[in-house]
Amino acid sequence: MGTTRTRVPLEDLRGIVGEGHVREVAGEDAVEGVAPQYVVEPGTIEEIGEVMKLADREGLKVAPRGGGTKTFLGNPPTGLDLVLSVARLNEIIEHVPGDQVIRVQAGARLDDVQERLAGSNQMLALDPSEEGATIGGVVATNSYGPRRLRYATVRDLIIGITVVLPDGTVARAGSKVVKNVAGYDLSKLLTGSLGTLGIIADANFRLHPIPETSGTVVVELDGPEAAGEAVQNILHSQILASALELRWEGGSGTLALLIENVEPAVEAQVEAAASLLRPHKEPEVLGAAEGSELIGSIRHLLDGDDVKLKIGFMPAGIAEVIGAVTGAAERRGVAARMTGHAGNGLTFVGLSGADEEAHAGVVEELRAALVPRGGNVVVQRAPATLKRRVDAWGPVGDKLFLTRRIKEKFDPRGVLNPGRFVGGI
Amino acid sequence: MASRALIDYMIGILGPEGVISEREELRAYECDGLMNYRVIPELVVLPETAEQVQQIVRYCHDEGIPFVARGSGTGLSGGALPVEAGVLIVMSRMCKILEVDIPNQRVVVEPGVINLWVTREVGPEGYYYAPDPASQTVSSIGGNLAENSGGVHCLKYGFTTNHVMGAEVVLPDGTMVNIGGGKAPDPLGYELLGAFVGSEGTLGIATKITLRIMRVPEKVRTLLAAFKDTEEAGGAVSGIIGNGILPAAIEMMDALAIEAVETAVHPGYPEAGAVLIVELDGPAAEVDHQFEQVKQICEENNSSEIRIAEDDEERALFWKGRKAAFAAMGRISNDYIVQDGVVPRTELGKVLRRISELSQEYGLRVANVFHAGDGNLHPLVLFDNDKEGEAEKAEDLAGDIVLTCLEHGGSLTGEHGVGRDKMKYMPKMFTTDDLNTMQLLRCAFDPHQVSNPGKIFPTPRLCGERPGRYKMHPVQKAGLAENF
Numbered sequence: 068m069g070t071t072r073t074r075v076p077l078e079d080l081r082g083i084v085g086e087g088h089v090r091e092v093a094g095e096d097a098v099e100g101v102a103p104q105y106v107v108e109p110g111t112i113e114e115i116g117e118v119m120k121l122a123d124r125e126g127l128k129v130a131p132r133g134g135g136t137k138t139f140l141g142n143p144p145t146g147l148d149l150v151l152s153v154a155r156l157n158e159i160i161e162h163v164p165g166d167q168v169i170r171v172q173a174g175a176r177l178d179d180v181q182e183r184l185a186g187s188n189q190m191l192a193l194d195p196s197e198e199g200a201t202i203g204g205v206v207a208t209n210s211y212g213p214r215r216l217r218y219a220t221v222r223d224l225i226i227g228i229t230v231v232l233p234d235g236t237v238a239r240a241g242s243k244v245v246k247n248v249a250g251y252d253l254s255k256l257l258t259g260s261l262g263t264l265g266i267i268a269d270a271n272f273r274l275h276p277i278p279e280t281s282g283t284v285v286v287e288l289d290g291p292e293a294a295g296e297a298v299q300n301i302l303h304s305q306i307l308a309s310a311l312e313l314r315w316e317g318g319s320g321t322l323a324l325l326i327e328n329v330e331p332a333v334e335a336q337v338e339a340a341a342s343l344l345r346p347h348k349e350p351e352v353l354g355a356a357e358g359s360e361l362i363g364s365i366r367h368l369l370d371g372d373d374v375k376l377k378i379g380f381m382p383a384g385i386a387e388v389i390g391a392v393t394g395a396a397e398r399r400g401v402a403a404r405m406t407g408h409a410g411n412g413l414t415f416v417g418l419s420g421a422d423e424e425a426h427a428g429v430v431e432e433l434r435a436a437l438v439p440r441g442g443n444v445v446v447q448r449a450p451a452t453l454k455r456r457v458d459a460w461g462p463v464g465d466k467l468f469l470t471r472r473i474k475e476k477f478d479p480r481g482v483l484n485p486g487r488f489v490g491g492i
Numbered sequence: 493m494a495s496r497a498l499i500d501y502m503i504g505i506l507g508p509e510g511v512i513s514e515r516e517e518l519r520a521y522e523c524d525g526l527m528n529y530r531v532i533p534e535l536v537v538l539p540e541t542a543e544q545v546q547q548i549v550r551y552c553h554d555e556g557i558p559f560v561a562r563g564s565g566t567g568l569s570g571g572a573l574p575v576e577a578g579v580l581i582v583m584s585r586m587c588k589i590l591e592v593d594i595p596n597q598r599v600v601v602e603p604g605v606i607n608l609w610v611t612r613e614v615g616p617e618g619y620y621y622a623p624d625p626a627s628q629t630v631s632s633i634g635g636n637l638a639e640n641s642g643g644v645h646c647l648k649y650g651f652t653t654n655h656v657m658g659a660e661v662v663l664p665d666g667t668m669v670n671i672g673g674g675k676a677p678d679p680l681g682y683e684l685l686g687a688f689v690g691s692e693g694t695l696g697i698a699t700k701i702t703l704r705i706m707r708v709p710e711k712v713r714t715l716l717a718a719f720k721d722t723e724e725a726g727g728a729v730s731g732i733i734g735n736g737i738l739p740a741a742i743e744m745m746d747a748l749a750i751e752a753v754e755t756a757v758h759p760g761y762p763e764a765g766a767v768l769i770v771e772l773d774g775p776a777a778e779v780d781h782q783f784e785q786v787k788q789i790c791e792e793n794n795s796s797e798i799r800i801a802e803d804d805e806e807r808a809l810f811w812k813g814r815k816a817a818f819a820a821m822g823r824i825s826n827d828y829i830v831q832d833g834v835v836p837r838t839e840l841g842k843v844l845r846r847i848s849e850l851s852q853e854y855g856l857r858v859a860n861v862f863h864a865g866d867g868n869l870h871p872l873v874l875f876d877n878d879k880e881g882e883a884e885k886a887e888d889l890a891g892d893i894v895l896t897c898l899e900h901g902g903s904l905t906g907e908h909g910v911g912r913d914k915m916k917y918m919p920k921m922f923t924t925d926d927l928n929t930m931q932l933l934r935c936a937f938d939p940h941q942v943s944n945p946g947k948i949f950p951t952p953r954l955c956g957e958r959p960g961r962y963k964m965h966p967v968q969k970a971g972l973a974e975n976f
Contacts, residue, residue, distance in 0.1 A: 165730055165838040188736055222686050223654050238929035239922065244834045246866040247903035248640045248690050249910055249921055250948065251930040252653070255686025276736030299595060305710040307775050332778035381675035383595035411677050442676045463680045466669045470681045472936040489681045
């Protein structure tokens with residue numbers, strides 16, 4: 068697929084951000100196999116604005132980047148001239164522990180933010196797997212981890228945002244108080260927008276106290292129905308689970324239930340969870356360290372697989388998802404294993420073996436089975452050649468025209484991340 | 493008076509019983525819960541199906557007639573105030589609970605369903621719908637969605653926006669779209685639902701709404717603690733939060749508010765300068781453990797009396813006073829304004845002192861009732877409409893309170909919305925660029941601004957689109973807005 072190349076006015080760019088902050092491209096700067104011409108690293112919001120104005124005027128295509136840990140998401144770009152890195156905007160602007168909110172620049176690393184917050188016994192309740200993820204990237208890609216079961220996702224934790232539009236406009240929405248209904252909630256609109264609407268410069272979040280201690284209950288499951296049943300039993304019980312992680316390989320699986328609370332509550336809830344799961348098989352109870360190791364190993368299980376899919380489906384339909392994946396893979400001689408945030412209805416599928424045609428076939432079969440019933444099947448990580456065969460996102464439904472209209476309003480000349488989002492946006 | 497063509501068209505869709513065109517009957521809809529703004533709509537229509545809503549909206553759009561959707565009309569910012577020469581679409585007849593899906597913890601409702609009906613429906617299964625605005629016995633889910641309603645328990649469980657999972661929406665041009673998901677997580681594309689919830693009826697009309705329901709907590713414990721003044725009560729609030737406890741609710745009332753509710757509903761509150769109601773819920777072992785901590789923190793902050801609700805009845809009594817607080821003002825004052833502002837929790841003390849100064853400067857009493865956990869203040873400005881100039885003075889005082897909240901890094905509204913009432917303060921909280929950027933969204937959803945025009949944004953921007961039949965926007969014609 069051809070990509071456009073436009074002349075970059077290098078001197079102008081250097082004039083904005085300084086000589087040392089425009090650099091030549093290295094291999095890791097490519098986005099899904101497409102290399103930019105330069106990487107630009109503005110140091111202020113104003114500089115981002117100036118770079119964007121320049122790009123907008125010259126017709127340059129720009130990919131915003133935070134930590135670059137999730138550049139694999141979405142379709143390959145249809146044009147790319149500049150990678151705009153926000154890494155230099157890495158300050159924690161404000162943290163008043165008593166208010167339990169934080170305002171932080173987009174390039175700050177989530178790990179660093181957490182470390183700073185831990186001093187006040189607080190946390191930003193987001194736990195994506197990628198090390199080095201930045202705040203801006205976490206928001207733009209709607210990153211989460213196992214604990215979304217308890218704390219939900221970026222959209223539920225973000226309370227304010229500063230965004231730079233392609234025409235250089237700097238706009239803020241929301242505030243630094245948790246409760247606020249003044250104006251449209253652009254923080255949510257930007258969440259998961261994959262850098263296609265504006266460059267996120269900073270964001271405000273509500274925080275949570277760090278739980279005192281934790282315990283993990285683990286049970287083996289011998290079939291998809293058992294998995295579905297175990298998850299339902301937990302969801303409809305009085306167990307307040309932080310995470311409910313599923314691992315599925317070769318026809319059987321493991322369910323790990325994380326409980327975080329004050330000591331006496333962890334004890335009581337671990338006991339209650341164990342007795343709920345006992346009808347399946349004798350559960351094992353792990354302490355904080357072992358539990359976190361197990362959950363860590365589940366979340367990284369698929370890292371080495373050729374292709375990683377993400378399936379969203381109703382939480383009561385887990386057995387159905389496992390069945391559909393297993394069937395679609397087996398029919399094509401593809402090896403499939405799964406992990407999942409089972410309490411949320413999220414399943415990740417790792418495919419390996421066989422060829423690209425087979426992988427594409429699995430995706431298409433799963434979409435045919437699950438999309439009409441409200442689900443979605445996203446190709447998250449795959450060779451760019453596979454993403455050129457099957458759309459990374461799949462059908463969006465009747466809201467596609469509205470989605471396009473929003474893109475046209477925010478980025479009328481298609482400067483930001485063209486081609487990577489749903490429906491070719 | 494509505495044109496014959498408009499009336500006939502609407503009767504054709506809805507039958508005569510779904511159309512109100514007599515001036516006397518129209519008067520019943522001239523305002524919402526904020527009664528100092530009144531506009532008699534041209535016509536009121538009461539659809540029963542989403543298709544009817546679609547037909548009504550499409551007709552209005554094509555004819556350039558502005559429309560406003562209304563739920564139960566309990567809003568406190570004039571969000572459902574009719575527009576002159578416009579149609580008011582009353583959603584109260586669309587009040588069916590369409591689906592209860594316990595395995596997936598979802599309920600699908602029509603927008604006219606009353607908030608509390610959802611909990612009543614799923615209560616027997618051990619579930620409830622968490623957002624609990626004080627109006628929950630009468631306010632509708634559609635209205636809650638439009639306003640992103642809060643409630644006393646949103647400190648822990650979030651607002652309407654955290655509990656609406658999907659919506660079928662009739663856009664302002666009559667197109668129907670499904671936004672958000674429903675039962676499956678992480679719908680594809682932009683987070684349209686998050687932008688739509690709380691947009692105060694300016695982006696379209698929800699005709700079907702999917703809600704998340706939650707397990708009724710294993711245990712609930714509630715205490716009421718009396719303090720010398722709001723400052724000491726505030727110290728207890730900071731202590732609770734600082735200890736990593738996230739209560740289901742922390743509510744505060746000052747002396748004047750206590751006096752009013754005692755006169756009105758006799759909840760038997762102790763005599764004090766301030767009372768706190770703290771409610772914990774969740775797993776029994778957690779609640780029991782943290783409840784002891786909360787008691788201790790209240791004592792450390794010199795609480796003069798701590799009462800613990802021994803049963804549901806006593807808990808209901810604690811809450812009775814709090815929930816009746818706004819209405820109770822009628823017992824100690826002829827008239828009052830309910831204000832809604834937010835400050836960072838750590839600024840509460842300073843802001844309350846400033847409110848007390850303002851009260852003295854204006855010579856008007858202000859009672860304070862608020863969600864202390866999230867810094868959401870509801871100062872009640874008391875006045876007497878019969879005394880000349882006092883209503884204006886009260887308005888000014890209420891306005892100064894909002895400005896004080898903004899000066900302290902807060903928000904001009906925590907849950908009541910901007911509506912018509914607070915448009916004028918929006919430029920104090922946001923820059924022109926901020927407001928214009930928000931209106932890009934408006935332009936994507938409603939390029940001709942027919943859906944609830946004249947709300948939220950003090951300076952409407954037009955969107956630069958001119959389809960064949962559409963007439964020039966009245967705002968533009970009057971020279972009040974420029975092209976965007």
